Amino acid sequence: MLTEIPLDPEYFSEILRLNIGDDLAEHGWSQQNSFLSEELTVTLAAECHLLNDAGGMKLAGVGRGIAQAVRPTIRGDQITWLKPGQSLACDRYLQIMENLRVALNRTLFLGLDEYESHFAFYKPGASYLKHLDRFRDDDSRTVSVVIYLNPDWLPEQGGALRLHPDGLDTQDIGPLASRLVLFLSAQMLHEVLPATRDRLSIAGWFRRRA
Numbered sequence: 742m743l744t745e746i747p748l749d750p751e752y753f754s755e756i757l758r759l760n761i762g763d764d765l766a767e768h769g770w771s772q773q774n775s776f777l778s779e780e781l782t783v784t785l786a787a788e789c790h791l792l793n794d795a796g797g798m799k800l801a802g803v804g805r806g807i808a809q810a811v812r813p814t815i816r817g818d819q820i821t822w823l824k825p826g827q828s829l830a831c832d833r834y835l836q837i838m839e840n841l842r843v844a845l846n847r848t849l850f851l852g853l854d855e856y857e858s859h860f861a862f863y864k865p866g867a868s869y870l871k872h873l874d875r876f877r878d879d880d881s882r883t884v885s886v887v888i889y890l891n892p893d894w895l896p897e898q899g900g901a902l903r904l905h906p907d908g909l910d911t912q913d914i915g916p917l918a919s920r921l922v923l924f925l926s927a928q929m930l931h932e933v934l935p936a937t938r939d940r941l942s943i944a945g946w947f948r949r950r951a
């Protein structure tokens with residue numbers, strides 16, 4: 742539960758100014774470049790590398806509860822969930838997401854109450870086939886949020902997030918450091934294309950309480 746995290750008034754008004762809620766309502770997704778400071782992005786990337794080097798990340802599963810299974814051909818990332826208090830950088834990141842949650846509730850009235858997120862590490866060649874983020878038996882995931890942690894990413898290195906908006910052309914978004922992408926979890930089909938270098942991110946979900 743993140744309700745005790747205080748808002749940062751400066752960040753909060755900055756987030757409101759970005760009109761992310763309007764983007765989501767109109768198109769089903771929003772892309773924000775340079776969303777985090779370079780310093781925070783670099784620190785989060787270093788933490789993700791450290792966790793990976795220490796063997797702290799595990800191959801992610803597909804599905805939920807007893808139906809969950811590791812299927813690297815469907816989903817090839819290694820993950821570790823963020824916990825409040827694990828580091829200053831993660832706490833700062835969670836505080837920013839709390840600002841974003843309150844800002845989205847102001848514009849979209851989605852009743853988002855919680856946020857969950859994990860670091861994700863895709864090794865070269867790893868991908869995540871086309872999917873929706875909402876589980877069949879649990880509709881609490883409402884808005885998906887990904888922040889990328891990869892400096893100097895080039896399009897020829899692959900690794901794009903490919904969105905499949907209903908009735909529109911697909912959108913490829915490169916996983917460039919500090920870029921934030923949000924989309925509606927129940928509607929937006931999406932996939933992660935394989936890359937030629939390590940691809941680091943934090944993937945998260947704003948949820949409604951079930």
Ligand SMILES: O=C(O)CCC(=O)C(=O)O
Nearest residue numbers: 869874887902933942944
């Ligand atoms: O890393 C990305 O661009 C998207 C990740 C994703 O789709 C997921 O973790 O569900």
Ligand SMILES: [Fe+2]
Nearest residue numbers: 872873874931
């Ligand atoms: Fe996803």
